[in-house]
Amino acid sequence: MLALPSPCYAETRKMWHQQEIRLPGVARGFHLITERVEAALPELARCRVGLLHLQLQHTSASLTLNENADPDVRHDLDAFLRRLVPGDLPYFRHVLEGPDDMPAHVIASLLGTQLTLAVRDGRLALGTWQGLWLGEHRDHGGPRRLIATLQGEG
Amino acid sequence: MLALPSPCYAETRKMWHQQEIRLPGVARGFHLITERVEAALPELARCRVGLLHLQLQHTSASLTLNENADPDVRHDLDAFLRRLVPGDLPYFRHVLEGPDDMPAHVIASLLGTQLTLAVRDGRLALGTWQGLWLGEHRDHGGPRRLIATLQGEG
Amino acid sequence: MLALPSPCYAETRKMWHQQEIRLPGVARGFHLITERVEAALPELARCRVGLLHLQLQHTSASLTLNENADPDVRHDLDAFLRRLVPGDLPYFRHVLEGPDDMPAHVIASLLGTQLTLAVRDGRLALGTWQGLWLGEHRDHGGPRRLIATLQGEG
Numbered sequence: 377m378l379a380l381p382s383p384c385y386a387e388t389r390k391m392w393h394q395q396e397i398r399l400p401g402v403a404r405g406f407h408l409i410t411e412r413v414e415a416a417l418p419e420l421a422r423c424r425v426g427l428l429h430l431q432l433q434h435t436s437a438s439l440t441l442n443e444n445a446d447p448d449v450r451h452d453l454d455a456f457l458r459r460l461v462p463g464d465l466p467y468f469r470h471v472l473e474g475p476d477d478m479p480a481h482v483i484a485s486l487l488g489t490q491l492t493l494a495v496r497d498g499r500l501a502l503g504t505w506q507g508l509w510l511g512e513h514r515d516h517g518g519p520r521r522l523i524a525t526l527q528g529e530g
Numbered sequence: 531m532l533a534l535p536s537p538c539y540a541e542t543r544k545m546w547h548q549q550e551i552r553l554p555g556v557a558r559g560f561h562l563i564t565e566r567v568e569a570a571l572p573e574l575a576r577c578r579v580g581l582l583h584l585q586l587q588h589t590s591a592s593l594t595l596n597e598n599a600d601p602d603v604r605h606d607l608d609a610f611l612r613r614l615v616p617g618d619l620p621y622f623r624h625v626l627e628g629p630d631d632m633p634a635h636v637i638a639s640l641l642g643t644q645l646t647l648a649v650r651d652g653r654l655a656l657g658t659w660q661g662l663w664l665g666e667h668r669d670h671g672g673p674r675r676l677i678a679t680l681q682g683e684g
Numbered sequence: 685m686l687a688l689p690s691p692c693y694a695e696t697r698k699m700w701h702q703q704e705i706r707l708p709g710v711a712r713g714f715h716l717i718t719e720r721v722e723a724a725l726p727e728l729a730r731c732r733v734g735l736l737h738l739q740l741q742h743t744s745a746s747l748t749l750n751e752n753a754d755p756d757v758r759h760d761l762d763a764f765l766r767r768l769v770p771g772d773l774p775y776f777r778h779v780l781e782g783p784d785d786m787p788a789h790v791i792a793s794l795l796g797t798q799l800t801l802a803v804r805d806g807r808l809a810l811g812t813w814q815g816l817w818l819g820e821h822r823d824h825g826g827p828r829r830l831i832a833t834l835q836g837e838g
Contacts, residue, residue: 390544390698392837394733394804425548427583427679429735431802433811435751440639443589448623452632453639455621460614460768467763469756478760485748485761485795487639489814492646492800494585494677496548501677503587506643523802523809525735527681527835529546544698579702581737581833594793597743602778606786607793609775614768641793646800648739648831650702655831657741660797681835683700 389530391426393419394523399510401518404476406442406450410508414500419526426495426528433521436480436514438487444507457483457513480513487511495528543684545580547573548677553664555672558630560596560604564662568654573680575652580682582654585644587675590634590668592641598661611637611667634667641665649682699734701727701834707818709826712784714750714758718816722808727834734803734836741829744788744822746795752815765791765821788821795819803836 397416399409413430414420420428430439443449461482463475470478493508494501500508510520551570553563567584568574574582584593597603615636617629624632647662648655654662664674705724707717721738722728728736738747751757769790771783778786801816802809808816818828 392733394802394809425546425679427681429800429802431749431800431809433814435749435811435813441585441589441643442635442639446624449632449635452619452622452624453636456615456619456636459621461764465760465764468760470754470760478757481750481757482761482764485750485817488642488796489749490800490802492583492585492644494548494583494644494679496677501548501585503589503675505589506587509639521811523804525733525802527735579700579833581835595743595797596789596793600778603786603789606773606776606778607790610769610773610790613775642796646737646739646798648702648737648798648833650831655702655739655741657743657829659743660741663793 391423391528391530393526397522397524399520399522402512404512404515405454406509406511408444408507409510410444413508417524417526420495421498422530423495423498423526423528424530426526428493428495428500429490429525431490431523433523434489435484436477437517437520438484438489438511438513439491440487440509440511441491441506442509443505445505450509476515483511483513545577545682545684547680551676551678553674553676556664556666558666558669559608560663560665562598562661563664564598567662571678571680574649576684577649577652577680577682578684580649580680582647582649583644583679585677587677588643589638590631591671591674592638592643592665592667593645594641594663594665595645595660596663597659599659604663630669637665637667697838699731699836699838703832705830705832707828707830710820712820712823713762714817714819716752716815717818718752721816725832725834728803729806730838731803731806731834731836732838734834736801736803736808737798737833739798739831741831742797743792744785745825745828746792746797746819746821747799748795748817748819749799749814750817751813753813758817784823791819791821
């Protein structure tokens with residue numbers, strides 16, 4: 377009978393999982409998607425310690441961590457960004473796709489389109505007030521896709 | 531006697547390590563925390579090549595990489611952000627927690643609350659002038675916690 | 685004869701690869717570097733599912749994902765940022781390195797100097813319109829270096 381050394385056995389529990397997650401179209405602004413993303417990833421439950429990487433496949437939306445409670449925080453960040461990056465700046469050249477397009481590209485780079493999140497004991501290791509936000513920065517952005525890559529040990 | 535194949539042995543040196551790091555309360559502004567984070571992670575020394583992921587558990591502070599030498603750079607970024615996101619914007623609705631709160635949420639999303647850092651030969655693979663900064667964006671933010679997740683091969 | 689359990693064998697295909705990539709000096713503004721980075725990493729082709737982490741070794745340039753087609757988008761983001769962070773703000777103290785230096789530090793933190801990208805079937809798992817951009821925020825930044833860390837399973 378062969379007893380494999382325990383370090384090697386431990387290695388057998390390492391995991392990589394990658395999938396696409398589709399998000400339905402939403403209004404311009406910020407939307408809490410923590411529960412939706414967790415529900416799409418039952419593999420999370422098997423991960424004792426790890427990391428979840430999320431990457432939007434778009435350049436006019438964003439992903440960010442921010443407050444998960446008061447919806448006014450989501451309103452205020454959107455209101456701030458609409459004023460910070462208006463659609464009618466006279467030096468904008470990329471205007472053929474409408475006045476909401478170039479501001480959406482700017483905000484996508486300011487906030488980012490990919491995030492890595494800590495995983496612990498089968499769940500996202502978020503702070504009490506942290507939630508995952510999708511920023512939709514087009515007026516009619518339509519459905520959005522992201523690639524979720526989960527790695528860790530079970 | 532059993533000789534395990536070397537690739538399997540190699541796998542035994544893969545590592546995952548996750549822990550919480552507590553940072554004492556600091557004044558509003560940016561603070562160099564490179565040495566503090568490295569000192570909290572003796573496991574770094576065993577990691578030949580890897581990645582360190584850091585995630586604040588808060589939504590009114592930030593993590594960023596920037597200059598590690600002249601403290602004026604930290605002053606200037608804070609000064610810029612205070613003017614970019616003042617506390618008395620008339621359209622802000624989330625105002626019950628004080629005029630420093632909603633700006634702190636905005637800045638947390640602009641700069642980000644999580645970072646991944648390259649690890650090489652037991653140390654953070656930072657450029658000569660790169661340091662890890664904690665951004666405290668509340669007037670009295672108090673102690674801050676972050677989750678550090680280190681993975682790599684030793 | 686010893687048959688190793690298949691999960692252990694599977695582990696033998698896990699990979700870590702880390703290297704420096706040197707980028708030649710470019711003009712101030714944004715530059716598409718997707719192909720250059722992929723070409724510098726032939727190891728990508730062996731990675732079925734994984735993550736590529738990129739970290740600039742500098743504090744006055746940036747990395748971001750944004751549109752890979754119309755160069756006007758790159759112009760417009762640069763034009764926006766030059767106006768958002770002018771070089772002659774009266775409260776800037778870090779001015780000895782020239783009027784383009786402190787704005788470059790600000791923009792490096794707004795956009796970020798590190799990114800993690802999903803890898804699938806030997807290539808970056810980018811959306812149709814996504815490209816990797818280098819932001820050069822100095823007037824004469826010179827060559828730039830980044831640390832690429834690739835991990836995954838083959």
